[in-house]
Amino acid sequence: MTALRVADLTALASVLQQSGGRIDYIAGGTDLIIERQGSPWANLIVDISQTVGLDRIEADAGFLRIGAGVTIARLIEDPLIGQTAPMLARAAAQFGSAQIRNRATLGGNIAGAMPAADLLPVLKCHAVKVEIQRRSGVREVLDFDAVVLGRGQTCLGNGDLILAVHLPLAEATGRISAFVKLGPRQAVTIACLNLAALADYGMASNRLRDIRIVAGALAPVPLRMDAVEAALRDRPVNQALVEDFLHALGQAVDSAIPGRASQPLQTAGHPWPRP
């Protein structure tokens, strides 16, 4: 087994040219090291944790470009993220422990594609695009939904690298947003449900428009909550709206996971009343 660290993308390109076999990229290593305890490592391990160019956060033409190597800790602290995508900073703040946040990366969270991953609902809610460099060197910019395909499944082939996420600025600017994570513990917990929400709030009309709500940990991939959005759309924000929101959310969760153990029984003698 060979392990090496690449300083930049040019160095990576020459490594890829010379190697034909399987590669394990390692960024923070917080998922990979655990994963490889039960399965063999590739012959070539490429450490991308200090690869220049993967660690940048910069405003580009109409979007915020967030490098795949940006750590979770940086998502919390970075002023550009705080101004344009505070929901991402909030999700990062509820992510793992301080040690994990210092190592774990945005790219690793996407490539791992775990249903309970905290950043994925936020990325889908922001309708991000994902910039990928194929092993051949070809670059592509794909919709989030074309990248994260299922539990642990992505469009990435072996040796393909996530370079960055493109977060559209026009759709983020001036909007209100929220991120909520429910888990069995208050901290360092795996989400049973995480919710990302983005909306236009008209102060004068006291109404929500252009609402996007995405739930994680309910399905193999983050789920857009159409019925919950409909329950909120273009209605005055008041207590009745809050109650309708909670009702619609409860129904959406129940129908997404009808057999969950904590669901109240509705029909005597029939354990799973909903289809």
Ligand SMILES: Cc1cc2nc3c(=O)[nH]c(=O)nc-3n(C[C@H](O)[C@H](O)[C@H](O)COP(=O)(O)OP(=O)(O)OC[C@H]3O[C@@H](n4cnc5c(N)ncnc54)[C@H](O)[C@@H]3O)c2cc1C
């Ligand atoms: C104690 C603990 C707590 C955790 N808490 C949370 C939590 O609260 N929320 C949460 O969402 N997750 C959590 N995780 C999971 C993990 O930290 C995240 O999924 C993290 O984002 C993975 O990033 P990484 O850089 O460590 O990835 P790595 O472990 O380095 O890599 C994971 C996989 O992604 C691939 N990869 C990494 N970067 C790239 C890239 N740029 N391009 C292509 N492939 C790439 C690797 O080859 C590997 O297959 C936790 C893990 C632990 C151990």
